[in-house]
Amino acid sequence: MRAPRLDAGYVCYNRSLADHVRRLAPPSCEVVNYHELCVEHYRRRHGEPEFSPDGFERMTQAYLDDCDGFEARLDLLIIDEGQDFSAEWVDSLCRLLRDGGRLYVLEDEAQRLYQKDGFELGEAVLIRCSDNFRTPRILCKLINALDLVRPPVRSMNPYDGEVPGIRTYASGAQLLAATEAAVQALLARGFAPGDIAIVCGRGRGSSQLLNRATIGGHRTRRFTGEYDRDGEHLWSDGELLIESVYRYKGQSAPAVVVTEFDFDTLDDKTRRMLFVALTRAQMAVELVLSPEAEQCLHAALQDAAG
Template sequence: MALIIPPGWREVAVTGAAQREIDTLAVLAEALPDDYAVYHGVHWTRVQQGVSVFGDIDFIIVAPDGRILIIEQKSGFLAESAQGLVKQVQGKARNVATELTEAVQTLILRFAKGGGTLAVEYLLYCPDYHLKDPASAGLDPARIVDASRRQQFAAIVREILPLGLPDAKQHEAVERFLRNILELIPDASAMIGSAGEMVTRLSGGLATWARQLEFSPFRLRVVGTAGSGKTQLALAEVHAAIERGERPLYVCYNRPLADHVRQLVPPAGRVTTFHTLCDSLMRENGKVPDYSDPGIWQRIEHALQFDPLPPDWQFDVLVVDEGQDFSDAWRDAVLRLLKPDGRAIWLEDPLQNLYGRAPAGLEGWVTLHADANYRSPRQVVELLRGLAAASGTITAIDAASPFLGADIEIFSYPDGDTAQMLEQTKHAITRCLQAGFTRPDIALISYHGRERSALLGLDRIGPHTLKSFTGQYDWFGSPLMREGELLVESVYRFKGQSAPAVIFTEIDFDALDERVFRKLFVGLTRAKLKLVLVVSESARRSLAAD
């Protein structure tokens, strides 16, 4: 079975043309030997306009000797014209042969910039359309597989790209080249506790934009909405610094986010929360923090601001994630740790400011705005736009996900009725399971923190055991979690993460204002595919008034 990059494709819930591509992946995975790799979802696009720049390639197959075959799949109806084979995309006629030829040339030229030569074959796959005149398509008819030859597709692929003698050096160069183009970076938004590591790529998006900028000193502030790729950018910066032999420091506010990012970063990269960083400096300077002291938090923050820094506490790259939760004093404390000629990136989303803190001043920094949400289904973003208007919140969110998403389901319970809230939450879990999601795919998110939540302290809900934070840490500083099948977290702790299916429960408020909208924004944007809301009657009336 061929290696599919990125993995996790069998678990993706898609429809339409995307489902046709998943079907093709299944055929390629089964038909090709183990030493072949199939890269999928290769798109070079301008995110703002969504218009193709160099063409789009659906699959790139790499043989053991480094030769590649690119496959462009055109599902659905095509038009045969005097100019060649044409596909209508968003009302525009696109010449298939021209796109495919440009894509081949683009790959060859990009690879040549590194001093190498790339052997590229191509294939056009039209599984739903019978070509009347293959010779008029503008391509070699032997390199076109239409509906009449669909059953021979796998055999034709093997014929075009036969198994030759392995060439480890060329194969490694091609693999490195493709991974660089694809920007394959671990996605820190994957649900904590998930057994598999989710991998994603931003299609010409935030990670690419930010890393192409040049200025000195490098001080970049990214104001990006949820799902725009801020944490992917952070990981790209950390990995790039390590590859250069430099020392990167990643600092965020939220402990669960730091714990998960730490799993995705090599040991050479330091990942920490702000307060853990404060604690570490005190201990390195011979002071043991006394957490029974009511003023301990101010003391450890003061230490990071003013205490002497050990020699190895200077970093080449500083990434601050969740910058909206940092004060001016915190800003100054972490910037002390950056070398004078170091590289700093500050990532923030004002709509995820749940603590009402004033934004940190970053005068003189270059600012990049990223308003496209690639993660949340378009239905979720449309709902948020309406809620923003109703709450008087000024915001610009672009629905950039390829998924419309399942209908958002809302279950309500009488105000103050905890038993009914739990009953409706159980109902929501059942609905997600019926929709085909497994328990590891589902996250229960409470609108309240630990002090007010009736859900976060439970070991189970109905037949489902719950995995939740106990509020305590072990001797090594790791959070102690209750064992269970379903993850349950507060909206505060689940910032920066996501899950395929999210049940946002215990939503209880009287009036929709900007503070409430921010909590709703954080909770709703955690869902990748399915969203269920469990709300009080008062909250439902406010939502219905939108």
């Protein structure tokens, strides 16, 4: 006897994460980020969308305004990156669940990079877990020594890993040179360019690296800032991925260069950004920091050592 069909959906915040999960999920599962839903709805109900910050805001508001009339069509809904969702967004998605449908919300307070208010789920069963299966043990020890997250992460990875290399920069030219040196150090350890992700602490508007066509002689694969008619991100053709820490959240690579991090205090936002950046690596990390950021981490490690 054939099992009954289960209509399932997965919705996250980052488009790049949705693209990644879409390659892993079965074809029968609808995988989108929240703004994709808004774009599809806007085109269906209101006309051709405009892909700009203001345009996305209008499409999101239209989705929220119309959600009372949505058809309940899902038996299972997974919301990922819940810390980046507003209560209104979650409510609009719950309209898609049939009676008796199941809702799973995955969130990580340590990865809250946007200023969104939290929300309650009523009688939901709450499960907390600090286990980390991706990150090498030595990086987990560094994360805990820097007090980047509470409760501390518990490493479940059998691989110890190595202490990250640290380089500093005091100018744009030094930033590029130090980042290229970090990439070269990973290549010398046997990682291929396709194994490496460069994760920047700044977004496209202020980064000195994210728009570069090449780094260390390698063509970069980067979001161009443009979209096709369907709202798909347009990417450059390169072998060395470069992304902001905001857009790379939820993904991982064997080796990561954490670069363009400039801070002089470990406030909550900085801790979260560092936590996200460090936990993208499956095997190795190289750090490129401003002198003030390096001194800040050094002081935090000294305090942890007593």
